Amino acid sequence: MAGLSQRLWGVEFQSPVLLASGTCGYGAEYDGLIPLDDLGGIVTKAVSLEPRPGNLPHRVAETPGGMINAIGLQNVGLKRFRDEKLPWLDEHLTKAHVLVNVVGHTVEEFSTVVAGLDDATGFLGYEINVSCPNVKGGTLFGTDAKALSELVRRVRQTTARPVIVKLTPNVPDIAVYARVCEDAGADGLSTINTFPGMLIDVEARRPVIGNVSGGVSGPAILPMGIYLTWRAAQAVEIPVIGIGGIRTAFDALQYVLAGASLVQIGTALFVDPNAAVDVQRGMAAHLESQGVAHLSDLVGAVELPNHA
């Protein structure tokens, strides 16, 4: 699948397909079930400075063409991540790249987590999570351009590793936030995180999700993800990672044509653990059948009509 490789941030991604944060744990959960090291990479569950307990159940439920979740960033915290989770990734992933998803309540917390991980081995860079809809203040940085700029600048100063910012779709114009990140020194963007949503149990007259609201993901959000990825990619020069509802190679290729250099697969993994492997195989087959030598020839190659 040579045509799928992408060179970004000074390294080679053997495939453009990564597993999305929150859907692949810390990697080890998939050991023996799917060939993780054959993928482009994985993005870990969010890591905060201290362990977080997470939200009350129910935390997940099915929605039409997808799911809603409000996990609440339950995670083991910086120390245990570094001591117990990162070594597994370091040992087992030699070709696939690891991005560590980082979350915090304050600029200081983000910066402390990054500083606390930076000299460890086993990962390439960071995905800065400013877009979680399920915790108080989770989208604070993602919806305030000034705060976002300050955060990205600070993280940029803390590390020489790639800094990718995961944006929320819940803003009037994602292009504005994309440019803010680029101007503040981000190396890339992940678009998009989940959409805020709610389900109600009619008989019980109560919200289905313990947190009341949650984030909606899955095929239902595919067209919004493609559009917002296209908007963001139009606005910046830095690479964009397309996320949202991908379950087939053609879904992923739409993101690529919209301007994504890489893609992430999340909810589809729950339906079929082979989803990511199947998508990358399908992408390679498409390149071959279309006589496209390299995936990068398709990045942003959507042809708009003359009247657009």
Add this chain to the structure above:
Amino acid sequence: MSTPCRLPARVLSNQRAGADTYWLEIDAPPIAQAAVPGQFVMIGFGLGRLDAPFLPRPFSVGWRGDDGRIGLLVRRFGTGTHRLAALRPGDEVLLLGPLGRGFRWEQDSPLICIAGGVGLAPFLFMAPEAIRHGATVEILYGERTGDRVFDPQLVEKLTGIQPRLYTEDGSRGQIGRVIDGIERGRRIQLFGCGPTPMLRALERLAREEDLPLQVSVEEHMGCGIGTCQGCVVRSVAGEWIKSCTEGPVFRREELSWRD
């Protein structure tokens, strides 16, 4: 715990075994061979279609045959389970399993299995396995109404024992709750699977009688393998722990039973 296996598998049979209640047998040799009682599978339909159930659903491995069949007890109550109830021989499903931590038991005292509704499922697997190893097993099985009772003859065929049946409306078996059938003052091992109020009552009884109890819990589940952290229950230490990988079977001392 062995590595789970992703397995496209064929439905062998799906028979109605009570009102809205089905006994589904699937050809799944790698899962049948590896499973232990109390473990579960995720059953779904893959990524080809978007209608419910889009996400796979967890089901206790309800039984296994020597020929590699597994049995699942399906109750129809929503759109997702509706599609499972409508499966026909030859249909293909996508399985992931076996998953989770199962029941463990000693041979030296009777095993009393308390089943509420579809909570009967894991005991259809556990009873014959334990009996084969020389244990004494009783199944106390309760339903709200008699029409939903899973065919007792099928229970006997699968397990070799007759369940003691309780219905709240008294239309079949004895009237009352299954928990009322537990004989006190006897050295037994208790196992429970069913609605949360039943498990709470069972925990209270086990605590009062100082009896060992393991329960199989159920919570909304996303992945089945510990990645999404959706299916949590509260541990005795007050932490949210994953029912998919740390359970679904827990000793009563491991969980918080406060409301």
